[in-house]
Amino acid sequence: MTDLATHVFTGLGVLFFLAGSVGFLRFPDIFSRLHALTKADNLGLGFIALGVAFQAGSWRQVALLALIWALVLLAAGTVSQLVARHALRERDGR
Amino acid sequence: MTWALDATLCAMILAVALATVLGRGVFRAIVFFVVYGLLLALAWVRLDAVDVALAEAAIGAGLTGVLFLAAFGRLARSGADAEPPPGRVNIAAALASAALTGALVWAWVALPLPGRPGPELAEALPRAGVENPVTAVLLNFRAWDTLLESVVLLAALVGLWMLARDEAWTEPLGLPQHVRPGGVMASFGRILPPVGVLVGAYVVYVGADRPGGAFQGGTVLAAVGIVAALAGLVRPPRVTRRAWRAALVAGPAVFLAAGLGGAALGAGFLTLPERIAGSAIFAIEIALALSIAVTLAFLVIGPPETGLEDQ
Numbered sequence: 001m002t003d004l005a006t007h008v009f010t011g012l013g014v015l016f017f018l019a020g021s022v023g024f025l026r027f028p029d030i031f032s033r034l035h036a037l038t039k040a041d042n043l044g045l046g047f048i049a050l051g052v053a054f055q056a057g058s059w060r061q062v063a064l065l066a067l068i069w070a071l072v073l074l075a076a077g078t079v080s081q082l083v084a085r086h087a088l089r090e091r092d093g094r
Numbered sequence: 095m096t097w098a099l100d101a102t103l104c105a106m107i108l109a110v111a112l113a114t115v116l117g118r119g120v121f122r123a124i125v126f127f128v129v130y131g132l133l134l135a136l137a138w139v140r141l142d143a144v145d146v147a148l149a150e151a152a153i154g155a156g157l158t159g160v161l162f163l164a165a166f167g168r169l170a171r172s173g174a175d176a177e178p179p180p181g182r183v184n185i186a187a188a189l190a191s192a193a194l195t196g197a198l199v200w201a202w203v204a205l206p207l208p209g210r211p212g213p214e215l216a217e218a219l220p221r222a223g224v225e226n227p228v229t230a231v232l233l234n235f236r237a238w239d240t241l242l243e244s245v246v247l248l249a250a251l252v253g254l255w256m257l258a259r260d261e262a263w264t265e266p267l268g269l270p271q272h273v274r275p276g277g278v279m280a281s282f283g284r285i286l287p288p289v290g291v292l293v294g295a296y297v298v299y300v301g302a303d304r305p306g307g308a309f310q311g312g313t314v315l316a317a318v319g320i321v322a323a324l325a326g327l328v329r330p331p332r333v334t335r336r337a338w339r340a341a342l343v344a345g346p347a348v349f350l351a352a353g354l355g356g357a358a359l360g361a362g363f364l365t366l367p368e369r370i371a372g373s374a375i376f377a378i379e380i381a382l383a384l385s386i387a388v389t390l391a392f393l394v395i396g397p398p399e400t401g402l403e404d405q
Contacts, residue, residue, distance in 0.1 A: 067289075074285060081278040 002054040009051030016044030030087045034080045042073050100140060107133045120177055124162045131155025144305035145228040148297070152313035160320065160394050168396075223371025224302040232307065233375045237353065237364045244346045244382055247389045251342065255333060258397035266330050268395035273326035283325020290318035298383040302372075308345070308379045312386030319391040330395050338388065345385030349378050 023036025049069045053062045110133060114126040131154040138147035215227060222230035232240045273279050294314035301307030322328045331338045352374045353364035361367045366374050 071289065074282065078278050078282040 005054045006051045009047050009054070011051075013044040013047030013049075013051060016040045016047060020044060031084055034084055038076050038080045042076055045069055045072055103133065103137055103140065107137060120166055124159060124166060127162065128155050128159035131159065145226075145307070145310075148305060148310040149313075152310050152317075156317065157313055157390055157394070164394055164396065221368045221371070223366065223368065223373075223375050226301060226303055226305065226307075228305070229301050229307055229375065229379075233378055234366050234371060237349070237366075240382075241346065241349045241353070241364065244349060244385065247386065248342060248346060251389050251392055254393060255397050258333075258399070262398045262400045264332060264334060265398045265400050266332050267392060267398050268323070268330050269399055270329075271324055271326045273324075279325050280327070283322050283327045286321050287318045290314060290321070294318060294383075294387070298379055301379055302376065308382035308386055312383040313390060315383065315387035316390035316394070319387065320394050323391070323395055330392075333398055341384055341388045342392075343385065345378075345382035348381035352378055 017040070020036050020040030023040060024033050027033045027036055046069055049065045053065050056062045056065065107130065110126055110130045114123050114130055117123055117126060131150055135147045135151035135155065138144070138150055215231075218235065219225075219227055219230055222234045224230050224234070273283075294311045294317075296311070297306040297314060298308055298311030299306075301311065319328070323330050333339075352366065355370070355374070356365045356367060357363040359367050359370070
């Protein structure tokens with residue numbers, strides 16, 4: 001049962017990563033590419049963390065996985081904002 | 095299945111290394127270098143060398159990457175040529191790298207394969223004062239190397255500070271940061287440090303028994319300081335502040351004191367008698383982590399500057 005849950009959730013996560021990567025390669029400008037990366041990949045990582053959590057031996061490991069996901073969310077969100085702001089300034093010639 | 099994972103990892107490391115060296119543009123090379131460091135850290139995890147993986151991720155990928163980015167930004171600001179002229183190959187650099195690679199390959203083939211840390215280590219470990227064999231080697235059996243490493247870091251910072259101009263010497267370190275009040279960077283700088291301080295302190299503390307230690311934890315703590323400075327929440331101090339100078343030398347000083355203590359107790363310089371080894375290593379780890387954190391953060395922030403010297 002837990003193995004099945006792991007397969008389903010990590011599979012979903014991989015799908016989201018795939019979609020994010022396709023978007024990153026195919027989208028026309030930096031803003032939509034950032035959109036693909038932050039939305040799809042963060043969700044994908046969440047699903048993978050959820051899937052792996054079913055294999056965890058203790059609640060401590062589950063909490064660590066959740067913390068890792070939250071930190072990546074925070075970093076990715078901040079960095080994409082900063083990149084977007086920089087790109088906006090470049091486009092408008094400062 | 096694991097061989098497929100390892101093969102993919104090896105292929106990616108090689109590809110990213112090639113992209114770092116051959117790709118166009120310095121900025122791109124730096125980004126690939128950071129990715130290379132992270133992949134290398136994964137490879138160390140696969141080899142069960144978690145201590146090395148932590149060091150590679152924190153220092154090799156993270157801190158060195160930030161140093162490269164800071165240097166790149168500085169070159170761009172000063173109007174110097176950050177990019178090499180297109181199409182030219184730097185023959186001297188290529189020859190030097192090829193020679194170094196050749197020497198390393200020769201050493202790898204010529205030297206006998208080191209055996210796994212064998213019965214000697216297992217026999218000596220109970221007297222080391224710590225349970226993590228890596229920490230036992232770093233801070234007890236081969237304490238000399240680690241002491242010298244901590245002094246080298248300090249020397250690097252002194253070398254960087256020598257680049258400061260006379261009129262800037264009493265100014266705060268680095269350039270003032272301009273951050274939008276209430277913007278994403280400002281809030282990132284507020285949210286991350288509590289978690290970062292916790293993780294850094296934990297990595298230092300746990301180093302006695304499990305992977306971790308002063309270098310890895312100190313780097314995490316340095317990153318916290320750098321983020322807080324970048325977010326404009328703390329102003330880097332002046333070189334002349336005594337408390338910060340004391341923090342810089344605390345690690346080597348406590349290390350030397352412990353070494354002399356070993357000599358005074360008759361065990362010999364830098365030889366820690368079993369009775370005090372555990373507490374001595376703990377004190378050294380704490381002081382070293384403090385010094386490493388401050389030194390690395392100051393290295394990234396840069397020498398004192400007036401902020402007026404752009405031509």
